[in-house]
Amino acid sequence: MQSDIIIIGGGLIGCSIAIELAKGGLKVSVFDRGQLMKEASWAAAGMLAPQSELNAITPMFLLCQKSLQLYKGFVSKLQEFTGLDPCYRNEGFLQLAFEETAKALDKNMAWQIDAGLRVEKLTSSQLKKLSPTVSNKVASAYYLPDEHQVDNRKLAECILTMAEMVGVKFYLGAQVTEICIEQNKVVGIVANGERYYSAKVVNAAGSWASLFNLPKHFLPEVKPVRGQMIALKTEAGTLEHTLHFGSIYLVPRKDGKIIIGSTTEHVGYDKRVTPQGLEVLLSQAQKIVPKLASASFIEAWAGLRPATSDLLPVLGEHPQLPGLIFATGHYRNGILLTPITSSLITDFIVTGQTSEMLEDFSPSRFMLTAKAS
Numbered sequence: 001m002q003s004d005i006i007i008i009g010g011g012l013i014g015c016s017i018a019i020e021l022a023k024g025g026l027k028v029s030v031f032d033r034g035q036l037m038k039e040a041s042w043a044a045a046g047m048l049a050p051q052s053e054l055n056a057i058t059p060m061f062l063l064c065q066k067s068l069q070l071y072k073g074f075v076s077k078l079q080e081f082t083g084l085d086p087c088y089r090n091e092g093f094l095q096l097a098f099e100e101t102a103k104a105l106d107k108n109m110a111w112q113i114d115a116g117l118r119v120e121k122l123t124s125s126q127l128k129k130l131s132p133t134v135s136n137k138v139a140s141a142y143y144l145p146d147e148h149q150v151d152n153r154k155l156a157e158c159i160l161t162m163a164e165m166v167g168v169k170f171y172l173g174a175q176v177t178e179i180c181i182e183q184n185k186v187v188g189i190v191a192n193g194e195r196y197y198s199a200k201v202v203n204a205a206g207s208w209a210s211l212f213n214l215p216k217h218f219l220p221e222v223k224p225v226r227g228q229m230i231a232l233k234t235e236a237g238t239l240e241h242t243l244h245f246g247s248i249y250l251v252p253r254k255d256g257k258i259i260i261g262s263t264t265e266h267v268g269y270d271k272r273v274t275p276q277g278l279e280v281l282l283s284q285a286q287k288i289v290p291k292l293a294s295a296s297f298i299e300a301w302a303g304l305r306p307a308t309s310d311l312l313p314v315l316g317e318h319p320q321l322p323g324l325i326f327a328t329g330h331y332r333n334g335i336l337l338t339p340i341t342s343s344l345i346t347d348f349i350v351t352g353q354t355s356e357m358l359e360d361f362s363p364s365r366f367m368l369t370a371k372a373s
């Protein structure tokens with residue numbers, strides 16, 4: 001079976017690239033070893049938040065900021081074509097601290113203010129007005145108007161609907177075990193023991209992206225970092241803004257659901273939810289919004305963030321294996337980076353030109369010069 005492009009991994013990254021390529025008339029096949037969109041892309045909170053996630057103006061910050069700028073157009077187009085609403089919201093974020101961590105928060109906000117990013121220091125009465133359910137004990141509060149959110153599960157539904165509309169072919173339960181190389185060029189893959197042909201293969205396999213047959217020095221190492229999450233049901237309007245409080249965040253959906261995250265754990269491919277993880281999330285969440293003590297529990301889950309050793313994504317073609325393209329390692333920001341990743345990777349595949357924005361994320365930073373056998 002021959003495709004113009006094979007994509008390994010049916011998460012948001014793989015499927016969004018597939019859509020862009022298929023819209024351009026290419027024959028695109030997506031292989032997923034399980035179901036589509038059921039790993040990190042499903043587990044995430046959907047924050048679109050470069051200022052809250054990063055701590056300096058770096059190439060990564062600029063990539064995230066560019067992607068955030070693309071978001072509104074990205075979701076509008078999806079909504080227009082599919083008739084589905086991915087629930088993109090732009091109310092902004094609140095960064096909060098109690099007395100003991102107020103200084104650290106002030107310091108963290110200072111670089112953003114110095115860099116000219118929009119950050120507003122709030123008095124306690126301004127905070128009460130914006131977010132009446134927040135604890136009276138908050139000692140320092142900032143409003144970040146440019147941080148947004150999307151319901152990543154709804155976004156996933158839109159993307160899958162769109163992918164079907166533009167003719168992407170899906171292979172589900174199709175575990176890719178081999179990326180096939182002949183004369184130092186990619187020629188296809190093996191999935192479930194069967195060979196599929198294409199001169200271009202995109203590795204969008206998230207936390208599993210380095211588990212293929214190629215020698216270790218030919219693949220960037222991507223490791224899983226577990227994040228546990230809880231969803232509570234409250235009355236709609238209990239929170240309007242996403243709250244950041246130390247390492248915990250509360251992301252309110254329109255219907256009153258509040259997503260609370262998250263732990264950062266290096267425990268391999270273990271997706272269990274633990275009492276310890278849940279206790280941290282629930283106790284911190286109730287500390288910052290006491291009313292949550294009487295909310296209803298909906299669900300708890302854990303997902304695996306795909307992390308490289310420098311915590312930056314790997315985007316672009318393998319330096320020694322033409323045709324093998326990486327779009328992975330998005331770690332904590334893959335939902336945010338979906339529009340820019342699909343746009344830049346598609347441009348590269350269609351034109352052969354690498355955007356300057358991709359230079360700092362090239363797979364060549366991990367590669368030795370050995371040849372594939």
Ligand SMILES: Cc1cc2nc3c(=O)[nH]c(=O)nc-3n(C[C@H](O)[C@H](O)[C@H](O)COP(=O)(O)OP(=O)(O)OC[C@H]3O[C@@H](n4cnc5c(N)ncnc54)[C@H](O)[C@@H]3O)c2cc1C
Binds near residue numbers: 008040177226333
């Ligand atoms: C708890 C948590 C909270 C997060 N919150 C946010 C957030 O608020 N904002 C944000 O921007 N990002 C967030 N992230 C990060 C974001 O979810 C990820 O960066 C993003 O989803 C990565 O998408 P992906 O498509 O690369 O990977 P995934 O969604 O994991 O998809 C990879 C796919 O590849 C498939 N696959 C793997 N190996 C193979 C194989 N050999 N053959 C075939 N298929 C294979 C898998 O089955 C899977 O479907 C969070 C992540 C977690 C875990």
